Amino acid sequence: MSRPVPAHGTYARYQRDCRCGLCAEARREYARSYRHSAPAGETRRHIARLQEAGLELKAIARLSGISERQVNSIAHGKHRRVWETTEGAICGVPLDALSANYRVPREASDRMLDLIVRVMTRGDVAAAFKYRRPWLSFTAKRAGHVNSLTWLRLCFIARSLAARGLLPADEVEKAIGS
Numbered sequence: 727m728s729r730p731v732p733a734h735g736t737y738a739r740y741q742r743d744c745r746c747g748l749c750a751e752a753r754r755e756y757a758r759s760y761r762h763s764a765p766a767g768e769t770r771r772h773i774a775r776l777q778e779a780g781l782e783l784k785a786i787a788r789l790s791g792i793s794e795r796q797v798n799s800i801a802h803g804k805h806r807r808v809w810e811t812t813e814g815a816i817c818g819v820p821l822d823a824l825s826a827n828y829r830v831p832r833e834a835s836d837r838m839l840d841l842i843v844r845v846m847t848r849g850d851v852a853a854a855f856k857y858r859r860p861w862l863s864f865t866a867k868r869a870g871h872v873n874s875l876t877w878l879r880l881c882f883i884a885r886s887l888a889a890r891g892l893l894p895a896d897e898v899e900k901a902i903g904s
């Protein structure tokens with residue numbers, strides 16, 4: 727007994743070898759909308775390499791734009807497959823990300839600092855940065871960017887303040903995502 731033939735203009739009909747215009751369009755639509763997944767192994771191995779290079783999961787999350795929770799669960803082998811976009815984002819983080827001179831727009835770091843100084847003095851932030859003087863040298867520069875390490879440190883400080891309930895977590899995550 728043969729299955730009923732799907733209507734024209736459906737991907738199912740295209741799969742049944744119809745190449746008419748409607749089915750070809752359905753195939754294009756399918757390709758556009760379909761999110762492809764890949765085995766998680768390569769992503770997991772790249773996370774391990776990044777960790778060996780000194781990057782914490784938090785930093786990998788920040789640099790890839792993938793949530794820390796997800797990076798963490800991939801790292802612990804909880805996913806057999808990941809979206810290709812996730813794989814691309816994580817595998818795209820270079821092993822020298824910490825030493826590389828990543829640049830983050832100054833407006834983003836200023837926004838983050840504005841959040842942090844609601845609950846910490848600038849002197850305390852400088853101390854957290856292990857600066858010897860109680861002022862933040864990166865804010866003195868007229869540059870339109872700060873380097874990745876400065877940005878990551880600001881994110882860590884803001885997140886730890888949020889974790890202690892001192893800053894609204896949603897505002898911190900919004901500032902990190904911007």
Ligand SMILES: [Zn+2]
Binds near residue numbers: 744
């Ligand atoms: Zn057709």
